[in-house]
Each structure stands twice: as structure tokens, then as C-alpha cells.
Amino acid sequence: VTDVDAAVERLLQGNRRALGRILTQIENDTPSGRRALSQLYPRSGNAHTIGLTGSAGSGKSTLTGALAREFRRRGKTLGIVAIDPTSPFSQGALLGDRIRMHDLTSDQHVFLRSMATRGNLGGLAPSTAGVVTALDAFGKDVVLVETVGAGQDEVEVAAMADTTVVVLTPGAGDDVQAMKAGIMEIADVLVVNKCDLPNADLFARQLAAIIDAAPGERKTPIIRTASALNEGIGELCAALDEHRAYIEQSGVRESHRREQARHQVLALARQRLIDRLVVTHGKDGRIDELVERVASRALDPHSAADELISE
């Protein structure tokens, strides 16, 4: 435990190895990880956290890379959390992608962390929140979180950030459908990537029409980029800065963070309650007994859950 405290101290002094070790503890939700977080959390809250989400094939990873370079050009230090398993930032990177990312991974002002989408012991959202807290406390100006995007879990992760960017591509015609189905609501900035594609104009106009029809005082900006050609990245950076200034001045940042805090505390409490239940009734055989009755169709799952918690 004193080891953890010493590692936290080194992290706060800018030691990258200490940061890496603590991130592993946080991801695995160990007692050391929790202890580190309790010390790091009060030191966090200064970074501009940005979540990027969008379907596979939207060029999100290339965009994240281009955006990171633009922020570096503007003198900002960066944390990058890559959750997408197909991202070149992640383990599954092709050799070519790894080489293209080399300028970022070898930059001492950039700290890159890949996370698995599955098997996070504490759940994806709390793990990511902890990793972001540590990078924030480490002193990074901007923390980018790149997710896979289609699932509720990933969308939840992107929505935790101060600014949520939804990346779309003209090619996939069902993107507009997907937008209607819910991703729209979480976007603070919309990006039409691969805007050099032939039907990009039509697509951007369709999006603009949806935005115009939506209620709310602030219209979500639509930024057109071609990340592979490095086009529109400056505009995107400016839109992100503008959104940050807006949420700070309007008080939206504070209310959003309060809302996220509530969500996170309740999610963690839920997990602990069930852990406690499993320990107690795992030992006394109560869970096995109820499961057996459900499996044999003698009892339905809702009634079994009621019985389990009523004791």
C-alpha cells in the first residue's frame, strides 16, 4: 500500500512508468488501483476530455491521430485512450499503422493507452473513467478517448467526456438512420469524415436538416474533414475549443460533470451490491438453488431475483 502511495507521488511528478503501472491497477480494479484513484481524483478535473465515437470504417482512428498532431502543434500535451480493438492505436494494429503512429507514440508529451473492450474486470465505463482521471491528474491538457461506438456501452463511454464527437462517413447510407436512433443526442460536435467522397455534400446537407429540426438553443456544429488528407482538422480543433469555452461559461460543464458523477456512483454501487450478494449467497448455495429452479422452468427469472434480494 505504501508502494501505491509512492507510485502516485512519482506519477504526480511526471513519471511515465509510474503512470503506466497505476493504469494497469486501475484497469484491473485492484485495491491498489482504487487507492491510487482516491488520491488522484482530487488532482483531476483540469483536462479537456474529448470522446470520439462512430461506426467502424468511419476513419475515426486516422482522425484521432490527425487531431492529436494538431493539438501538439498548438502546444497541448495529450493523453489518448484507444478502446476500439480495430484502431491502429490498439494492440491489433497493422505494421503500417504502427509506423504511421510512430511520431505520436515516441512523443514524450503524448501518453497512449490501449484498452480491451471486453473483460475489463470493473466494466468498460468505470475502467475508462479511472484511466481518464489518472491521465488528467498526470497533467495532460487534453485527453482523447476513442471508442468503437455502435454499442450502448461505448456510447456511454464517449458521453462521459466534456465534449463528445460523433464521426460519420458519407458512404454508409444508414448513418442518418442511426443518427435518428439515438447517437445524435450525445454529439456535441459532428464530423463528416472522408468528405472527399462524391456524395459528401448531400450527406452533410441531410445532417444539417436533422440538426436544424432538433430542439435546443445550441446547434451542433458539423465539421467536414478528410483525415487521411489532413483536411478540416484545424476547423475541428477550433470547434472543440469553442465547445469547451461554451460549456465552461454556460455552466453546462459543471452540470454535465455532476450528472456523470451521479451516473458513475450509482453504477459502481450497483456492482458492489451484486458482488456482495454473490459472495454471500454463492457460499450458502442460495444462488445455485434459484438458478436450478429457473433452468428447470419451475420459477421465472424475475421471481427468482425477487427471492434472492428479499432475504
Next chain:
Amino acid sequence: VTDVDAAVERLLQGNRRALGRILTQIENDTPSGRRALSQLYPRSGNAHTIGLTGSAGSGKSTLTGALAREFRRRGKTLGIVAIDPTSPFSQGALLGDRIRMHDLTSDQHVFLRSMATRGNLGGLAPSTAGVVTALDAFGKDVVLVETVGAGQDEVEVAAMADTTVVVLTPGAGDDVQAMKAGIMEIADVLVVNKCDLPNADLFARQLAAIIDAAPGERKTPIIRTASALNEGIGELCAALDEHRAYIEQSGVRESHRREQARHQVLALARQRLIDRLVVTHGKDGRIDELVERVASRALDPHSAADELISE
């Protein structure tokens, strides 16, 4: 409440309107819905439940339609649960798709239910499980569940079924990456759809290599289909029947259902525990107080969760 019992009685006699009404109650997780489920659950367990998952653009919906027609040709009655918001089975269907689905939707031996991916009051997985139970108890031979597929939540839904089908397309090169990242593990049958595309051979060979390298006695079959051309659908149907026979004879079906029962009971218990916590400490202001301390960074979320449940 006696109304519910009467509706359950009518459902069990084959009344489609009663089924429709009860499904709405189940989806909204009302007391009536839970009461209906407790009566329907002991009558369920006979249907072959099949979950279809795969990324958007894999042609999953067309495949589901083609598969449904093939099962009908073989004399089976069907329940179809469409969770994908972009599916032509769902609300967002284009007119053309609706017309193409007309033969299925007007068939009295097919019962189609669309579900929203978001906003299910009881969560996506428990809602879907309840809907499947009702269709099963209604007497359908086969219940197809079509999900969006990329998110953890949707994969969980597909994995609840007796047989889980993962649909892939040659076009998207990162599919093989995605497979490595976890979708692989849940597939009982793999489908390479749009196998008329030029690189289909290479893609199917890559998949076969991954399958051959995986541990386990049973090799996941790879079925090549072109659902739009109605090719390979008979083979897929045969592979599904073969899988059903395998799990019944080997005892895998029973152990899988027990595992799913455990998962479902614990998920429902977790939800009830947190609901109870929110009712109690929402009223007495304890949650607000802790959230305020987290939002102001005085306390980290883990410690707040500990405090909340320790009382």
C-alpha cells in the same frame, strides 16, 4: 390483475392480440408484464431460439427474412424479434423493404416484434429475454432474434439464444480483426454473407484458418450465403438444425440455459438492488450529497459508492 391472467389464457390459446398486448407489458417491465412472465415462463423452453448478430451493412436483415421464409417452407412457425433500428423489420423501414417483408408480416404463422435498442425500461437483455419467452410459450417452433451486433449489450442478447449466428461480409476488411476481438467466441454458426463479392473466397479462407486455430472439439461451421440472391439459405437452415441436435444430444443446451439463467437472475437482482437504493437514499438526500462531493472532486466515485452501500 385478473385481466392479465385472462390475457395470458388467451395468449396460450393462440390469440395474437393478447400476445401483442402482453409483449408491450413485458417490454415496459410493468407489474402486469412480470405477472404474465411468471405464468408464461413454465410454458416456455420448447422453441429453438436463434440469435443473429453482425455489423450494420452485413445484410443481416435480408438474411433474417430469407431464413424465415426457408423455415416456413419447412413447415415451422416463427417468432421474429428485430432489435436493429435500421432493420426493415423495425419501425424505420423504407417503403420498399416493408413491401418485401409483406409475405412474412401477413403470414399468420409468423409473429414479428420490433424493439427499440434504447429506452427499454428494464434493460435490453431482460426485455428481449421476456419477449422471447412469450413467443416461445405462444408455441412458435423457432424464435429468431436479430440484433445490431457491435455493442456488448447486443452481443449479450444474441448469446442468450440456443444458437448464435454471426454474420460477416467480405467487404469490410476489419471484420477479421473484429472476430479476433471477441465476437468469434459467441458464434455457433458463422455466415459469410454477400459471398458473390469478389474477395469472398479469400475472406472465407481467412475465417477458416482462424477457426482451425481455435481450441475446442466442435469446429464452428462457416456457411456462405448471398441472402439477396437466396443462395446458401438451405445450407444455413441445415447448419442451424444440426447445431440444435448437437446441443440437445451433448447436454450443451442444458448447461448453456443454466448459465443464461444464472446471468439473468443476477442481472435482474442487481437492477432491483440499485432501484431500492435509489428509492431509499434518493428520498433522504444521501445520494445528492455524495454526488456533490464527487462533482467537486472532494471524494472519488469508488469511495462514494462504498459509502452509499455501507449504510
